[in-house]
Amino acid sequence: MASATQAAAISGALFAAAPLHTKPRSVTFRITASNPPIVGRKLRAAVIGAGPAGSSAAEALAAGGAECFLFERAPSEAKPCGGAIPICMLDEFDIPARLIDRHVTRMRIFSPSNLAVDFGKTLRPDEFIAMLRREVLDSFLRDRAQSRGASLISGLVTRLEIPASPHAPYVVHYTKDNARHALAVDVVVGADGANSRVAKSIKAGSYACAIAFQERIKLTDDKMAYYQDLAEMYVGNDVSPDFYAWVFPKCDHVAVGTGTVCSKQDIKVFQRAIRARASAKISGGKVIKVEAHPIPEHPRPTRVRGRVSLIGDAAGYVTKCSGEGIYFAAKSGRMCGEAIIKASEGGERMINEEDLKREYLKKWDAKYITTFRFLDLLQKVFYGSDAAREALVELCGDEYVQRMTFESYLYKKLADGNRWDDAKMVLNTVGSLMRCNVLGRKMEALKI
Numbered sequence: 001m002a003s004a005t006q007a008a009a010i011s012g013a014l015f016a017a018a019p020l021h022t023k024p025r026s027v028t029f030r031i032t033a034s035n036p037p038i039v040g041r042k043l044r045a046a047v048i049g050a051g052p053a054g055s056s057a058a059e060a061l062a063a064g065g066a067e068c069f070l071f072e073r074a075p076s077e078a079k080p081c082g083g084a085i086p087i088c089m090l091d092e093f094d095i096p097a098r099l100i101d102r103h104v105t106r107m108r109i110f111s112p113s114n115l116a117v118d119f120g121k122t123l124r125p126d127e128f129i130a131m132l133r134r135e136v137l138d139s140f141l142r143d144r145a146q147s148r149g150a151s152l153i154s155g156l157v158t159r160l161e162i163p164a165s166p167h168a169p170y171v172v173h174y175t176k177d178n179a180r181h182a183l184a185v186d187v188v189v190g191a192d193g194a195n196s197r198v199a200k201s202i203k204a205g206s207y208a209c210a211i212a213f214q215e216r217i218k219l220t221d222d223k224m225a226y227y228q229d230l231a232e233m234y235v236g237n238d239v240s241p242d243f244y245a246w247v248f249p250k251c252d253h254v255a256v257g258t259g260t261v262c263s264k265q266d267i268k269v270f271q272r273a274i275r276a277r278a279s280a281k282i283s284g285g286k287v288i289k290v291e292a293h294p295i296p297e298h299p300r301p302t303r304v305r306g307r308v309s310l311i312g313d314a315a316g317y318v319t320k321c322s323g324e325g326i327y328f329a330a331k332s333g334r335m336c337g338e339a340i341i342k343a344s345e346g347g348e349r350m351i352n353e354e355d356l357k358r359e360y361l362k363k364w365d366a367k368y369i370t371t372f373r374f375l376d377l378l379q380k381v382f383y384g385s386d387a388a389r390e391a392l393v394e395l396c397g398d399e400y401v402q403r404m405t406f407e408s409y410l411y412k413k414l415a416d417g418n419r420w421d422d423a424k425m426v427l428n429t430v431g432s433l434m435r436c437n438v439l440g441r442k443m444e445a446l447k448i
Contacts, residue, residue: 035349036167038186042067042347045340046172046185047150048157048198050075051134053312053329054191055141056093060337061189062149065347069183070145071174073156081134081212081293081326082248082255084231087410089327090130093334099136101251103128104231110277111393112236112386119396122403127410131231133250134326141330155181160188160201162306167350170307186350187340188308191333194294196314205301207316209294210243211264212323213271214257216250217285226281227254235389238273242383243323245274247281253288259323261297295323299372304356311336319372320379327412328368336360 043066047058050072061068084104089095105128107119146152155176163170169184190198194209219227227249239245245258256278258270275282299316303309311317312329319328339359343351382392395401 035343035351035355037349038344038347043187043340043344043350044169044185045069045187045189046071046170046183047189047191048160048172049191049193049196049312049314050142050145050152051138051191051193051312051329052141052326053314053317053333054189055138055145056330056333057189057191057311057337058145058150058333059141059148060334061340062145064338064341066187066341066344067347068145068150069153069172069185070142070150071153071155071157071172072142073154075139075142075152075154077135081214082246082257082323083132083134083137083250083326084248084324085130085132085137085326086412087127087130088412089330093141093330095130095137095140099132099140100130101133101136102131102227102229102231102249104131104229104249105129106230108230108232109393109396110232110234110236111390112238113390114277115390115393117393117397119402119405122399123406127406128229129231129410131248131250137326153183157192157197160198160308162201166352186307189333189336189340190308190310190314191312191329193313194296196310198308199300199310199314202302202305202308204303204305204310207300208261208297210259210261210297210323211267211292212257212259212295213267213292214255214290215271215275215287216253216255216289216291217282218253218288219282219285223281223285224249224252224254232278234274234277235383235392236277237386238270239277240270242379245270245277247274247278254282254285256282257291259295267292295325298376299369304353304361306353307351307356309336309340309356309360317368317372320375321382322375332364335364339363 045061045066045068047054047061047068047070050058050070054070054072058068058070083101085095105120105123107129109117109119142152153174153176155174157172157174159173161171161173169186170188172183172185172188174181174183188198190196192198196204227247231249232247234245240258240260242262243259246255248255256274258267258274260267260270263270296313296316296318297320300310303315311332313325315332317328317332318325339356340351341347343355343359382388
C-alpha cells in the first residue's frame with residue numbers, strides 16, 4: 001500500500017521515526033574457519049519470489065559472485081499497492097525517472113468529518129513523492145537482476161525440501177510448463193509474500209495480516225488533471241476501522257483502495273465507502289482492474305532458520321499505520337543478498353545459520369525494528385476511534401510536523417528537529433487528542 005505521507009504523518013507527529021540509513025556499505029569478506037570451501041563451483045542460491053525484495057536479493061547475489069536462481073510464478077502480475085516510494089529510493093536503487101507516473105507534491109488528508117488538510121506545504125522545489133505502478137517497477141528490478149547474472153525461472157514453487165545434515169542441499173520443487181522439476185541449492189531466500197511457502201517450510205511462525213483491496217479507475221482527462229500532482233488519503237470508521245483509504249494517481253488512472261485487519265469480511269463495504277467519499281472526483285470513471293492481497297502486520301517470529309532467510313512481506317517488513325513496504329522490501333533483499341555474499345566470501349564458501357543471523361538479521365533489526373515497533377504503537381494511539389483520527393488530521397496541518405515527517409519519510413533518516421519545537425509538538429499532540437476526544441463524546445451523546 002505504501003502511503004507516502006501516512007507513515008510520515010504519524011511518525012513525524014511524535015518525534016519522527018528512529019534513524020534509518022540508506023546508502024549500502026561496501027562488502028568486506030570475513031574468513032570463517034567453520035565454513036568449508038565450495039570446490040569446482042560457486043555458492044548456489046534460490047530466491048523465491050521476484051518482487052522488489054526478491055529481485056534486489058538476486059541482483060546482490062549474482063553481482064557478488066553466487067550462482068542465483070530467481071523463481072517467479074507469474075512475472076506479468078503484481079500485488080495491489082499504492083505505489084508510493086520515498087525519493088531516497090530513486091537514488092539508492094537507481095530507479096530511472098521514466099518509471100515514475102506522477103510526481104506528487106500535494107497530499108490531501110480527509111478526517112472522518114471530512115475536514116481536509118493539505119500535507120505538503122513544506123516540500124522543497126526538488127522534493128516529491130514518486131508514484132509508480134508495481135508491475136512496472138517489478139519488471140525493471142527483475143530484468144536488472146537478470147542482467148547481473150541471475151537466472152529467472154518462471155515456475156511455481158510447490159515445496160522446499162529441508163536437508164537432514166548441515167551442509168546437504170535444500171531441494172526446491174517447482175512446476176513449469178505443466179511439468180515437475182527440482183533444483184538443489186545451498187541457500188534459500190524466501191521473498192514469496194505474506195502467504196510464503198518458504199516460511200511454512202521452515203516453521204517460521206504466523207502473523208496477523210491485513211487485506212488490501214484496490215480498484216484502478218480510468219478517469220476522463222479533466223478529472224485526471226485534478227490528480228496531476230495530488231494524492232488523497234481518507235480516515236474514518238466508514239472506510240476502515242483500523243487503517244485508511246486512498247486515491248493515488250497513476251499514469252492514466254487512479255488507484256482507489258482501502259485495507260483492514262479486524263474486519264476483513266467487510267472489505268467491500270469499506271471500498272464502497274471510499275468510492276462514496278471521493279465520488280465527486282471519480283464519478284463516471286471506468287474500473288479497469290480489481291486487486292486484493294494480504295499485507296503482513298508485523299515481522300515473523302522467525303526470519304532465519306538454517307540456511308534459509310525471509311525478506312520483504314515474507315518476513316513481515318511492512319510498517320503499521322502506513323502499510324509501507326516497497327522500500328523495506330528492496331532494502332531487506334539487498335541486505336540479505338550482501339550478507340550471504342560476505343559470509344560466503346564471494347560465493348566461495350558454504351554459510352550457516354549464524355552467518356545469516358549475524359550479517360543480515362542483527363543488522364536489519366539494529367536499523368529498523370525500533371521504527372516498526374514505534375509505528376505499531378502510534379497506530380494504536382491514532383486509529384482507535386474517529387476522535388483520534390480527527391486529532392491526527394488536525395496535527396497534520398502543523399507545518400513543523402509536516403517538515404519533520406517528510407524529512408523522515410523521504411530520506412529514511414532521523415530529521416534534525418528543534419527541541420523547543422519538538423516540545424510544542426508533543427503538547428499540541430496531547431491537546432489535539434484531548435480536544436477531539438471531548439468532541440467525540442459530545443457527538444456520540446447527540447446520536448443517543
